[in-house]
Amino acid sequence: MDVLxxxxxxxxxxxxxxxxxxxxxxxxFIGAIPGVxxxxxxxxxxxxxxxxxxxxxxTLLLGIYGSSMYGGSIPAILINxxxxxxxxxxxxxxxxxTQRGEGRxxxxxxxxxxxxxxxxxxxxxxLFAPVLAKVAPLFGSREIFMAxxxxxxxxxxxxxxxxxxxxxxxxxxxFINSIGLEPIRYTKRYTFxxxxxxxxxxLIVVVLxxxxxxxxxxxxxxxxxxxxxxxxxxxxxxxxxxLWIYKRVASVSASFxxxxxxxxxxxEFTAQFMSYTYAQKNSEKPELFGKGSPEGLVASEAANNAxxxxxxxxxxxxxxxxEALTAMMLSVFYxxxxxxxxxxxxxxxxxxxxxxISLLLLNGIVxxxxxxxxxxxxxxxxxxxxxxxxxxxxxxxxxxxxxxNSITDCAVAAGFGVFGxxxxxxxxxxxxxxxxxxxxxxxxxxxxxxxxxxxxxLDFIDxxxxxxxxxxxxxxxxxxIRTAVKxxxxxx
Amino acid sequence: MxxxxxxxxxxxxxxxxxxxxxxxxxxxxxxxxLSQLDEQVHxxxxxxxxxxxxxxxxxxxxxxxxxxxxxxxxxxxxQRIYGRLKEIGLWVRSLEYAxxxxxxxxxxxxxxxxxxxxxxxxxxxxxxxxxxxxxFLLASFIGFLIVLVFKTxxxxxxxxxxxxxxxxxxxxxxxxxxx
Numbered sequence: 244m245d246v247l248x249x250x251x252x253x254x255x256x257x258x259x260x261x262x263x264x265x266x267x268x269x270x271x272f273i274g275a276i277p278g279v280x281x282x283x284x285x286x287x288x289x290x291x292x293x294x295x296x297x298x299x300x301x302t303l304l305l306g307i308y309g310s311s312m313y314g315g316s317i318p319a320i321l322i323n324x325x326x327x328x329x330x331x332x333x334x335x336x337x338x339x340x341t342q343r344g345e346g347r348x349x350x351x352x353x354x355x356x357x358x359x360x361x362x363x364x365x366x367x368x369x370l371f372a373p374v375l376a377k378v379a380p381l382f383g384s385r386e387i388f389m390a391x392x393x394x395x396x397x398x399x400x401x402x403x404x405x406x407x408x409x410x411x412x413x414x415x416x417x418f419i420n421s422i423g424l425e426p427i428r429y430t431k432r433y434t435f436x437x438x439x440x441x442x443x444x445x446l447i448v449v450v451l452x453x454x455x456x457x458x459x460x461x462x463x464x465x466x467x468x469x470x471x472x473x474x475x476x477x478x479x480x481x482x483x484x485x486l487w488i489y490k491r492v493a494s495v496s497a498s499f500x501x502x503x504x505x506x507x508x509x510x511e512f513t514a515q516f517m518s519y520t521y522a523q524k525n526s527e528k529p530e531l532f533g534k535g536s537p538e539g540l541v542a543s544e545a546a547n548n549a550x551x552x553x554x555x556x557x558x559x560x561x562x563x564x565x566e567a568l569t570a571m572m573l574s575v576f577y578x579x580x581x582x583x584x585x586x587x588x589x590x591x592x593x594x595x596x597x598x599x600i601s602l603l604l605l606n607g608i609v610x611x612x613x614x615x616x617x618x619x620x621x622x623x624x625x626x627x628x629x630x631x632x633x634x635x636x637x638x639x640x641x642x643x644x645x646x647x648n649s650i651t652d653c654a655v656a657a658g659f660g661v662f663g664x665x666x667x668x669x670x671x672x673x674x675x676x677x678x679x680x681x682x683x684x685x686x687x688x689x690x691x692x693x694x695x696x697x698x699x700x701l702d703f704i705d706x707x708x709x710x711x712x713x714x715x716x717x718x719x720x721x722x723x724i725r726t727a728v729k730x731x732x733x734x735x
Numbered sequence: 736m737x738x739x740x741x742x743x744x745x746x747x748x749x750x751x752x753x754x755x756x757x758x759x760x761x762x763x764x765x766x767x768x769l770s771q772l773d774e775q776v777h778x779x780x781x782x783x784x785x786x787x788x789x790x791x792x793x794x795x796x797x798x799x800x801x802x803x804x805x806x807x808x809x810x811x812x813x814q815r816i817y818g819r820l821k822e823i824g825l826w827v828r829s830l831e832y833a834x835x836x837x838x839x840x841x842x843x844x845x846x847x848x849x850x851x852x853x854x855x856x857x858x859x860x861x862x863x864x865x866x867x868x869x870x871f872l873l874a875s876f877i878g879f880l881i882v883l884v885f886k887t888x889x890x891x892x893x894x895x896x897x898x899x900x901x902x903x904x905x906x907x908x909x910x911x912x913x914x
Contacts, residue, residue, distance in 0.1 A: 291889050407806040411761065414798035421795060425788040430777035432792055456836065460829040463863065630870065633859045634877055636836055637852060641881070644840060645891040653840040657833040664829045668822065669751045687791050694786060
């Protein structure tokens with residue numbers, strides 16, 4: 244109870260609530276505009292939040308993170324263009340519903356399912372917090388190393404059909420992280436006698452290049468596109484009632500979202516895959532899936548909106564980000580000397596609880612905002628894409644240059660921007676590079692600090708948690724090889 | 736299985752034009768970096784292999800090269816997708832906007848954040864082919880808003896322009912602090 248009261252004390256300040264409001268509402272717009280997305284916005288805003296208090300900066304970014312998927316469903320349903328990548332599945336059932344003249348119903352259901360997924364996820368997080376507070380301290384260097392390794396392996400295996408490319412990019416991320424002065428003996432690694440490489444390659448510069456600048460370049464070089472959407476008539480409240488009909492699909496999908504969100508490196512797509520498959524298998528009308536099934540829409544939206552809150556679990560409890568956005572947030576923690584991990588749960592539980600409550604609040608803010616402002620958002624999403632490219636390019640400057648006022652940083656970011664454009668055009672996962680950088684850094688530090696207690700490789704797995712994580716790693720690899728062999732035999 | 740198969744196609748990531756070229760370039764890049772391993776990292780005679788400064792570069796570059804090799808093989812064995820040159824042309828075209836960005840970065844500390852943004856955005860809008868006055872005004876307005884939010888209110892670290900030195904005293908410090 245004391246923790247809760249202290250959390251309210253942290254949260255209920257005008258600057259924190261204002262940041263939450265701006266983040267939540269801004270996130271809806273950002274998610275709704277095709278070609279922007281939460282990753283671009285968070286990358287740009289990241290350095291600006293460094294001057295803010297940790298709780299203010301984090302609630303702002305959390306607001307964007309948690310609300311962008313709500314906004315992304317609007318263009319996905321009304322104009323068949325997903326606002327964010329994770330809303331791609333929403334187009335499969337949302338847009339056919341719009342074509343049938345049920346756009347309002349589809350949007351209303353999507354908002355309700357998203358709200359349900361988001362709220363259920365945060366409630367689980369709050370209920371789970373005492374357990375996490377007990378389990379997290381059991382994670383020592385060996386366990387965190389193993390968890391980071393599992394994260395890398397899962398990122399690679401989660402990208403079915405692109406495992407080789409994802410592995411290659413994850414290794415590239417680990418390599419980038421190793422450039423510069425090595426932390427123990429201070430010897431140079433891959434600096435090629437260039438002074439600007441001695442301090443290494445900054446994660447934020449890479450993030451801004453790969454997410455923000457690459458998106459700006461992409462919008463500037465591709466053909467112009469100006470989405471057109473017809474304004475909606477009538478209220479959007481009936482979806483809340485209709486969701487009751489699909490309560491089982493919504494609950495199971497949100498549970499998949501929570502589960503997949505908690506596992507580093509897996510995320511929304513796997514949660515959507517599992518929930519959509521479940522919904523279709525158990526539907527009375529499976530033939531409607533992909534042709535405007537309300538159940539498909541509910542499954543997709545409930546699953547993806549349950550992920551952000553759940554993704555905070557490995558980040559806060561172990562300091563291990565599960566995907567690109569939480570990796571970016573990790574840098575905000577570090578800048579403010581708030582180190583996520585077992586110690587945070589032991590010493591600053593009120594801070595953690597304040598973040599959870601802010602996630603709860605943001606879902607309410609966003610739902611209310613969307614119920615009354617969807618038609619206004621429809622006007623914003625009609626911005627021509629090339630013009631949007633100019634805006635993102637100008638905004639990217641703030642992000643990169645304000646870090647250290649370095650033109651070199653900007654040149655490096657521009658280089659990564661072009662590289663990111665190529666990866667996006669080739670449909671290769673950028674996230675693997677970022678997770679490689681972050682998890683590679685964690686693995687290096689934890690491996691080194693665990694060496695004092697490790698004499699043989701078996702010592703790594705002589706404790707229950709590290710042994711369990713090792714068993715999961717082996718299981719993941721074996722299962723993947725089995726599936727690959729099976730698919731190959733079927734194909735033959 | 737009847738139900739699962741369409742799901743797999745729904746979530747399958749497709750190979751795109753230019754994949755082969757990218758795979759070749761990335762493999763060459765990985766091999767070149769790996770060949771520099773002895774030169775670019777320090778190997779000590781003492782300590783375990785996993786504690787060596789070169790351990791992580793060695794692991795990552797070996798992994799990169801192996802994955803890149805098999806990715807290239809996969810790409811070479813896949814059915815050819817036409818339009819490779821057009822795709823590379825698009826990659827190269829993005830360099831023009833990288834140059835625009837770097838020019839903007841270079842000029843801001845000299846001209847000043849606000850004036851440079853007010854020049855840069857409408858100019859780039861013009862380059863993109865927009866000719867309506869509405870778009871130029873919108874670009875200028877958004878540019879002004881960006882400067883106002885980030886520099887004036889959030890006080891992000893962007894230095895005042897050298898040109899501001901020529902302004903009269905009180906206006907100069909106001910401009911340096913806010914714009």
